[in-house]
Amino acid sequence: MLPYKSLIQVDRKAAVTLYIQVCNQFIALITNGTMRPSDALPSSRVLSELIGINRHTVRLAYEELISQGWAESIERKGIFVLSKLPILSKNKLPESNRDARPNEAFAWTNRFKGAAPGESLQRSGLAIDDGFPDVRLAPVDQLMREYRSISRRHYGKNFLKYGSTKGSEHLRASISGYLSQTRGLVVSTENMLITKGSQMGIYLASQLLLEPSDHIAVGMSNYKTADETFRHAGASLLRIPVDHNGMDVDYLEKALVSTKIKAVYIIPHHHCPTTVTMSVERRLKLLDLAKAHRFAIIEDDYDFDFHYDNKPYLPLASIDHNQNVIYIGSISKTFAPALRVGFMTGPPTFIEAAASLRLLIDRQGDTLLEEAFAVMYDTGEMERHFRKSLRIYKQRRNLFCQILQSDFNDVLDFKVPEGGLAVWTNFVAEIDLVKLSVDAFKNGLYVGNGSFGRNESFSTNAMRLGFASLEEKEMVEALSLLKKTVQQPHSTH
Ligand SMILES: Cc1ncc(COP(=O)(O)O)c(C=O)c1O
Structure with missing residues (x-):
């Protein structure tokens, strides 16, 4: 018997009803070749005990499989995968699908080399980003009120x-x-x-x-x-x-x-x-x-x-x-x-x-x-939001640049930016920015590695350090973690 206990997993908090979850997972086992035509499904008693759900729920799932044409009931024998289904070759589990021979119809996707898809930055924790706004300043409640009211x-x-x-x-x-x-x-x-x-x-x-x-x-x-x-x-x-x-x-x-x-x-x-x-x-x-x-x-x-x-x-x-x-x-x-x-x-x-x-x-x-x-x-x-943000970002820029000036003088140089949400910082050659980024992450700080700013005709040991999204306390902490990382011997070549 297949290891149904691990193959069929239900989530009681999900919006989809339990019997549909069970039904869908059987369909997945059939379509990926794990179950083949005429294979027997476990009895409702066995499955209900294995996966810890009500027997009635399993019966409902089986009825659904039968009504959708994936399974059939044979009198006095049980429920079976429909014998008339075409035999599907056994696919590997999803993570291995990458190894499957590519369909030529998708050939262009292999050739397409755009920018890497944007990664989610919706993480919590300290981050010196690329120069993004502080979303906490945005009057989102007001916006949502207007949205609802309209x-x-x-x-x-x-x-x-x-x-x-x-x-x-x-x-x-x-x-x-x-x-x-x-x-x-x-x-x-x-x-x-x-x-x-x-x-x-x-x-x-x-x-x-x-x-x-x-x-x-x-x-x-x-x-x-x-x-x-x-x-x-x-x-x-x-x-x-x-x-x-x-x-x-x-x-x-x-x-x-x-x-x-x-x-x-x-x-x-x-x-x-x-x-x-x-x-x-x-x-x-x-x-x-x-x-x-x-x-x-x-x-x-x-x-x-x-x-x-x-x-x-x-x-x-x-x-x-x-x-x-x-x-x-x-x-x-x-x-x-x-x-x-x-x-x-x-x-x-x-x-x-x-x-x-x-x-x-x-x-x-x-x-x-x-x-x-x-x-x-x-x-x-x-306009009020822009004015308020401008005032706060200016204070943050000033503090950020002050700390860079006082604490990072020996490892980087920069010009105070007249505007925008980031400082362009040039690091001394001894600092390997990729290692710095990796090491900073181990110390609890996200910081980029400068690669986004480089291209085939521009490669400097520099990166943007965003100040706008950091409150004063966060900024002090983030920069002290950056300093600690810079001082670690393995951050350098
Ligand atoms: C110079 C520049 N232009 C455009 C964009 C894209 O901004 P949006 O989020 O409005 O698409 C960015 C985002 O980082 C940017 O740096």
């Missing part, structure tokens, strides 16, 4: 139906008002698509602007997922150096003599990974180049709202009179990353095409959530 209203029921692929008209109007007040960017709702975070905007723009063999200019160091997105569109990357004033536009100008480009991707506030802000002079020159060489600018301004020391510079999109700029922003980065709402602005025909493309993979966003965010903008709640 869903209860008569007109709110409409938001449960299919809505516009471009996103809630109300949210587009609210964000458009906010963009105009905060950064002089005047766009109508026709010029805007609500996305699921900036990444969707980057993807849609890349698919619409780039064709195989096109070139796109990107920073020598760059946001890795954007690089992969452009490569996925078939484009080649033209790497342009990035210094303390952002992308070196003079270098780009020279490169344009020999290479025609379709687009430039920039993160002017604040470059990822190095956190620098692009100067006004370079912004203006880049706009001129776009006009002269007829390329598009993809402006990823996910960090605009968090600029500490002076007023943030106007986005290129606000000064562009030639409709060459696609402007991308995200509520996910300023509120909470798991709430996937962002936006993209551009010429109406571009936005129309982006909506048509988005439709192919995602009919629309969560309209109720978008409506709730719209109310949060209209009531000034979003």
Whole structure:
């Protein structure tokens, strides 16, 4: 007899009834070849004793198996796997399925080399992240109140139906008002698509602007997922150096003599990974180049709202009179990353095409959530949240940099970032960042290993250290664990 005690496991807390759980697990044993046609099932008495459930529940499970056509009852003999089922070759258990000979239909998945899928960062415990917001500051209760209140209203029921692929008209109007007040960017709702975070905007723009063999200019160091997105569109990357004033536009100008480009991707506030802000002079020159060489600018301004020391510079999109700029922003980065709402602005025909493309993979966003965010903008709640976060993040940045300065002076150097949620730290060559990350984890601290910031043309012994999501006490503790790890002899080569 098969070891049913370990093969059939029920979970009394699960939403699925017990007899269906038993039935489904028998089906799995049949389809993976563990049970074969005409094999006998254990009697209801035996199985109920083995797995500790009521005999009646086992009978219900067997009846279900019979009614679904997996088993048959033979008088005075018992219950058997249906004899007429095709013989299924015995598959190994799921973890071994990787060894199975791949079906050629899936061949492309083996060739596809995108960025590694995002890992869950929903862990508890101390972490120095890549520069993410402190989700505890987000007025989520308020947002959820609005969400519930809209869903209860008569007109709110409409938001449960299919809505516009471009996103809630109300949210587009609210964000458009906010963009105009905060950064002089005047766009109508026709010029805007609500996305699921900036990444969707980057993807849609890349698919619409780039064709195989096109070139796109990107920073020598760059946001890795954007690089992969452009490569996925078939484009080649033209790497342009990035210094303390952002992308070196003079270098780009020279490169344009020999290479025609379709687009430039920039993160002017604040470059990822190095956190620098692009100067006004370079912004203006880049706009001129776009006009002269007829390329598009993809402006990823996910960090605009968090600029500490002076007023943030106007986005290129606000000064562009030639409709060459696609402007991308995200509520996910300023509120909470798991709430996937962002936006993209551009010429109406571009936005129309982006909506048509988005439709192919995602009919629309969560309209109720978008409506709730719209109310949060209209009531000034979003602005209050940004102002409060800005004040707190600035304090955190200052403390974080003070501690780095005083306690890590001998192992790293950095510039205090004017904005954003992370510090770009250059470690001395003796510190092996991969080992540092592993050792820190053993000491109870998550910290990256710098690999996300590197690429084929940019490899420094550096990484982003995010300060925004750490309260003062957590920050002190996290940095003291980092220091302890740095001082361990095995953290070095
Ligand atoms: C430069 C940059 N752009 C875009 C994104 C994606 O943000 P979102 O969560 O809004 O998709 C990130 C996320 O880390 C980023 O660093």
